[in-house]
Amino acid sequence: MHLAISSRDNARFRQLRKLSESSRERRKLGQTLLDGAHLLQVWLAEFGPPRLLILPQDTPATPEAAALASACAGVDILRLAPVLLAELSPVATPSGVMALVDIPRLAPPAACDFGLLLEDLQDPGNLGSLLRSAAAAGVDRVWLSAGCVDAWSPKVLRGGMGAHFVLPITERADLASVAAAFAGRTLAACLDGAPLYDLNLTGPVAFMIGNEGAGLSAQLQEAASARVAIPMPGRVESLNAAAAAAVCLFERVRQTRG
Numbered sequence: 001m002h003l004a005i006s007s008r009d010n011a012r013f014r015q016l017r018k019l020s021e022s023s024r025e026r027r028k029l030g031q032t033l034l035d036g037a038h039l040l041q042v043w044l045a046e047f048g049p050p051r052l053l054i055l056p057q058d059t060p061a062t063p064e065a066a067a068l069a070s071a072c073a074g075v076d077i078l079r080l081a082p083v084l085l086a087e088l089s090p091v092a093t094p095s096g097v098m099a100l101v102d103i104p105r106l107a108p109p110a111a112c113d114f115g116l117l118l119e120d121l122q123d124p125g126n127l128g129s130l131l132r133s134a135a136a137a138g139v140d141r142v143w144l145s146a147g148c149v150d151a152w153s154p155k156v157l158r159g160g161m162g163a164h165f166v167l168p169i170t171e172r173a174d175l176a177s178v179a180a181a182f183a184g185r186t187l188a189a190c191l192d193g194a195p196l197y198d199l200n201l202t203g204p205v206a207f208m209i210g211n212e213g214a215g216l217s218a219q220l221q222e223a224a225s226a227r228v229a230i231p232m233p234g235r236v237e238s239l240n241a242a243a244a245a246a247v248c249l250f251e252r253v254r255q256t257r258g
Helices: 011-021 023-029 037-047 063-071 082-088 124-137 154-160 175-181 218-223 241-256
Strands: 002-005 031-035 052-056 076-080 098-102 114-118 141-144 185-195 205-209 226-229
Touching: 002 011, 011 023, 011 031, 011 082, 023 031, 031 037, 031 154, 037 063, 037 098, 052 063, 052 082, 076 082, 114 124, 114 175, 114 241, 124 154, 124 241, 175 205, 175 218, 185 218, 185 241, 205 241
Parallel strands: 002 076, 052 076, 114 141, 114 205, 185 205, 185 226
Antiparallel strands: 031 098, 052 098
């Protein structure tokens, strides 16, 4: 089915806009929006066709968009006026390709050797970048506290660049309980811990990363096996949360390479 919408009063468009803006609506329907050809390509490779393909109205399809439409044969196509597509997109310059998908529920591994606990991260781009680093580093599982931004928002998905589709993510987790049950060491990233590069990071390890401004809560620092700090010889006080996490994760990768 092909449907064209040019009015923002259209009920179908209003529903899509609610999905793009509301974490409550995404949880209720178990659906979200993907923005960009790359995300859709990764989705197709992992899960097959989306529920709905969204393209701009009265705009010639780019070769990339045409190839995606061909790969989504049989999927309903919604063509939106460019101004409406811009209202759904999480970026200032829309890519011109979006899709409606069911939020996947990846089964966590039976045993977790490499984990990541995230407390109260609020910036969507930060969380997306952090999840991308976690997937690239081979993290087995990620837990997010209730205070984190919605992992399945279009902005976080775009920052993750497909990480969500290969990385088991548990939202609204009680991180203190997760830390207590973890079968290995839990390492709290903070400013006054042991130097990261002095630690043996082989064996089961889970890093704990806190809020962009406040860092990890005292409760989680106390729940950790140890506190760890990234040596910073330069004249700055701290690193961005996503950058700090990437340094920690890939130091563990370095130490465990065969």
